Every structure is written in structure tokens, then in C-alpha cells.
Amino acid sequence: MTDERDGLQHGADTCITCGDVAVTLTVVSLDGVDAVCRADDGGTEVIAVELVGPVAPGDRLLVHAKVALEKLA
Amino acid sequence: MRFVDEYRDPELARSLARRVAERVDPQRHYKLMEVCGGHTHAIYRYGVQDYLPESIELVHGPGCPVCVIPMGRIDDATVIAEDHPEMILTCFGDLMRVPGGRGSFLDARARGADIRVVYSPLDALRLAVEHPERHVMFYAIGFETTAPSTALTLQRAKAERVNNFSVFCNHVTIIPAIKAILDSPDLRLDAFIGPGHVSTVIGNRPYEWIARNEGLPIVVAGFEPLDVLEAVAMIVDQLADGRAEVENQYARVVRDEGNPVALRAIADTMTLRPWFEWRGLGSINHSALQLSERYAEFDAELRFDVPGVRVADPKACQCGEVLKGVLKPWECKVFGTACTPETPIGTCMVSSEGACAAYYNFGKAARQRVELKVKA
Ligand code: SF4
Numbered sequence: 433m434t435d436e437r438d439g440l441q442h443g444a445d446t447c448i449t450c451g452d453v454a455v456t457l458t459v460v461s462l463d464g465v466d467a468v469c470r471a472d473d474g475g476t477e478v479i480a481v482e483l484v485g486p487v488a489p490g491d492r493l494l495v496h497a498k499v500a501l502e503k504l505a
Numbered sequence: 506m507r508f509v510d511e512y513r514d515p516e517l518a519r520s521l522a523r524r525v526a527e528r529v530d531p532q533r534h535y536k537l538m539e540v541c542g543g544h545t546h547a548i549y550r551y552g553v554q555d556y557l558p559e560s561i562e563l564v565h566g567p568g569c570p571v572c573v574i575p576m577g578r579i580d581d582a583t584v585i586a587e588d589h590p591e592m593i594l595t596c597f598g599d600l601m602r603v604p605g606g607r608g609s610f611l612d613a614r615a616r617g618a619d620i621r622v623v624y625s626p627l628d629a630l631r632l633a634v635e636h637p638e639r640h641v642m643f644y645a646i647g648f649e650t651t652a653p654s655t656a657l658t659l660q661r662a663k664a665e666r667v668n669n670f671s672v673f674c675n676h677v678t679i680i681p682a683i684k685a686i687l688d689s690p691d692l693r694l695d696a697f698i699g700p701g702h703v704s705t706v707i708g709n710r711p712y713e714w715i716a717r718n719e720g721l722p723i724v725v726a727g728f729e730p731l732d733v734l735e736a737v738a739m740i741v742d743q744l745a746d747g748r749a750e751v752e753n754q755y756a757r758v759v760r761d762e763g764n765p766v767a768l769r770a771i772a773d774t775m776t777l778r779p780w781f782e783w784r785g786l787g788s789i790n791h792s793a794l795q796l797s798e799r800y801a802e803f804d805a806e807l808r809f810d811v812p813g814v815r816v817a818d819p820k821a822c823q824c825g826e827v828l829k830g831v832l833k834p835w836e837c838k839v840f841g842t843a844c845t846p847e848t849p850i851g852t853c854m855v856s857s858e859g860a861c862a863a864y865y866n867f868g869k870a871a872r873q874r875v876e877l878k879v880k881a
Binding site: 454480482483484485494496497498499501502504505 | 654657705
């Protein structure tokens with residue numbers, strides 16, 4: 433996903449330091465203080481979930497820089 | 506509305522556009538500032554302006570963190586990386602091309618410095634654990650959206666006693682930047698579109714003074730094109746009714762109180778700096794974060810000599826005026842000629858959320874009145 437030649441991240445046209453790239457992921461399973469989450473495109477990522485309290489498979493999370501910021505209704 | 510496609514529906518966009526058109530005062534010119542670079546990006550990318558009457562001007566604000574980093578802070582980290590052979594400097598990819606006085610991080614890497622892109626400060630911490638013989642410094646940047654990830658990483662570093670890890674902290678806070686904009690004599694604004702994901706962390710209450718003291722509406726908005734259009738409609742409604750309130754268009758994500766756990770993590774690990782230099786806005790009191798005393802052992806500015814040299818922006822650069830919303834990107838003399846995303850002179854051309862880059866990539870299409878793009 434990273435193109436190190438030009439410093440762009442996330443493949444296309446978004447900037448990770450800006451809230452624009454907070455993305456919605458779905459919890460698949462728990463992994464200690466982290467959770468394995470799935471993106472809409474099917475890719476999975478380990479996400480830190482300490483800041484949003486207990487999560488369960490199926491929960492949808494707003495994630496920024498691999499850290500969940502909010503549990504979505 | 507729950508799913509992305511619903512936020513990009515052209516029919517809904519047209520109906521919101523009609524609502525705005527019905528409520529605007531034809532005698533009046535409206536200046537609405539979107540604070541966040543994410544909104545700037547969405548506005549240009551989806552041609553949001555094309556759905557609005559001519560009398561509504563969307564002014565781009567200072568909310569692109571990469572854009573407000575002064576050149577000297579790039580040089581400081583470059584010097585640390587180049588002076589310490591054991592150093593691995595880590596940063597988000599967007600930062601690699603930001604020009605400093607000694608070139609960018611990409612240039613420093615070409616000269617031999619070990620500078621690596623990470624997606625999260627947690628990746629930088631993992632790198633430190635995997636390379637105990639090296640020192641890993643994370644170049645932290647961003648508003649309150651990003652500060653929680655740095656805070657959480659510091660808490661884990663302390664708990665795991667990782668002593669070859671540090672943070673070069675450049676986190677900034679949104680409220681002082683808005684205050685600086687409002688103090689600027691060059692600009693008269695009618696309302697703000699508030700930042701959606703910053704507000705996920707800080708909540709809606711920190712904006713109340715804008716409505717109360719300044720008499721200006723602020724509507725916190727999401728990042729889909731219909732989010733921005735609906736926020737504009739809510740602002741126009743407020744102005745037509747003579748109201749000035751904080752409203753939350755992005756209630757599907759943002760709570761009034763924000764995320765108290767994230768705020769506590771930031772308060773535990775970081776404290777306000779007395780002042781911080783912002784590119785284009787100058788020095789703003791209490792506008793940025795440094796590591797708290799409890800986390801001093803992880804503070805790169807205490808562990809390493811930092812030159813702290815102030816570097817003047819290139820003469821041709823008019824980023825300051827663009828960041829304050831005084832100039833439109835295409836009004837800068839070097840826009841699209843000497844300054845392009847491939848050869849940026851100023852920071853606003855580096856990050857895709859920078860107004861100049863957003864306009865360079867999407868603005869021309871928007872000006873040709875393209876239809877709202879619907880993702881297939
Ligand atoms: S065109 Fe380049 S130099 Fe001019 S304001 Fe934009 S980023 Fe700055």
C-alpha cells in the first residue's frame with residue numbers, strides 16, 4: 433500500500449496524518465489487547481482497541497493509524 | 506444513511522443543493538471555512554462547490570497537519586537522524602516529501618540516513634523491539650485524531666520498558682488554530698465546517714465559544730460529499746434563522762463528549778507547549794503538545810541535541826496565505842508551474858489534503874462543473 437518513491441501512503445490519494453483516512457473496520461476476532469479487524473476490501477489488520485473499551489466480533493470501529501478511536505452504532 | 510454509496514447519491518446531492526438555494530439570501534456573500542484538510546480534499550474531489558450557489562464561497566483552513574509543519578522541524582529530525590548512525594527515523598509516508606531547509610526526508614535517505622515509512626506509531630515501537638541494537642525515533646505529527654495513537658504507543662513503550670524508542674512530538678491542537686484564524690485581520694468568515702474525526706476525540710463542546718463569543722455557526726461534518734453538502738445546508742439554515750450554534754452533522758460517529766479514554770491517554774503522555782511555530786500562521790501559544798514529564802525518557806527532544814533553527818519559507822511560497830484562506834491555491838504565483846506535487850515548494854502541495862495538491866489533482870475538473878462522482 434505504501435509507495436515509498438513518492439511518499440504517498442494508502443495507495444491512492446489520501447493522507448494518513450489527516451482524519452480523512454480514519455476508516456471503518458469490522459472486528460473479526462480478539463487478540464489480547466488488540467483485535468483482528470477486516471476492511472471492506474477483505475484485508476485484515478491488527479488494531480489496538482484499548483481506547484474504545486471491550487469489543488466483540490462484528491463490532492464496527494473507526495480506526496486511525498491502527499488504533500480504534502470509536503465504536504460505531 | 507448508513508453506507509458510503511448513500512453519501513454519494515447525486516439525487517440526494519441535488520435535493521440538498523435545492524435546500525441550500527432556497528435558503529440563501531441572494532444579496533449576501535457567504536464565506537464558510539472548512540477547517541479540516543479532509544474536507545478540502547472531499548470538496549475538490551467530488552466537486553461539492555458545483556452544487557452550491559455562487560454566493561457560497563468555501564474557504565480552506567489550516568487543518569492539514571503536514572501543511573503547517575515549519576521547515577525547521579523537518580531539519581531538526583534530519584539532523585538527529587544523520588548525526589546518529591544507530592538511528593532509524595520513522596514517519597508517516599506523507600511526511601517524506603515535505604521540504605525542509607536541508608531537503609526532504611527522501612533526500613536525507615538518499616544521503617544515507619535510515620528513514621522508514623510506518624502506518625502507525627505502534628509499527629515504530631515494534632521495530633524498536635525487533636532491533637534492540639538500534640534506536641527508533643517516531644516523528645509524531647497530526648491533530649487530535651492522531652495524538653491518541655502516539656499516546657497509546659507511549660503507554661505501551663513504558664509498560665514494556667522499551668528503552669530504544671523515542672518520539673519527536675509535533676502534535677498540534679485545533680482550537681488555537683481556529684482562534685488564530687479568527688484573529689486574522691485579513692479574513693471575515695460567516696461560519697465553520699468543523700472537523701469530523703478530530704471531534705471524534707475532542708467532542709463538540711470545545712467549539713461552543715465560537716458560537717457563543719464569535720456569533721458564528723459551526724457544524725461538525727463527515728467526509729463524504731453529502732456530509733459536506735448537508736453541513737452547508739445546516740449552516741445556511743442557521744444563518745437564515747439568525748442562529749449561531751454548534752451542530753453535529755456527523756452524529757453517526759461523533760459524540761458530544763468525544764472519546765474520554767483517548768483524551769485521558771493524551772493527558773497522561775503529553776502536555777501543552779508554551780508555544781509552537783505553525784507554517785503560515787506563525788507562533789501560536791498553547792497550540793501544540795510535547796511529552797509529559799512522566800514520559801520524558803521517550804522524549805527525543807530531551808534525548809538528542811535538537812538544533813531548533815528557524816528556517817524561513819522560500820520567497821515564492823504563499824502557503825501562509827493559502828492556509829489562512831486568504832488566497833486560493835491557483836492565485837499563488839508558482840502554483841502548477843514551479844510548484845507541483847512532484848516538485849513541491851510549499852507544504853500545501855505535498856499532502857493530498859493540502860489545498861494546493863487537492864486543487865491540482867481535482868480542482869480543474871471541479872471548475873469544469875463535473876457531475877458528483879458516484880463510486881461504482
Ligand atoms: S502553490 Fe506551492 S508555494 Fe504556492 S501556496 Fe501552494 S504549496 Fe505553497
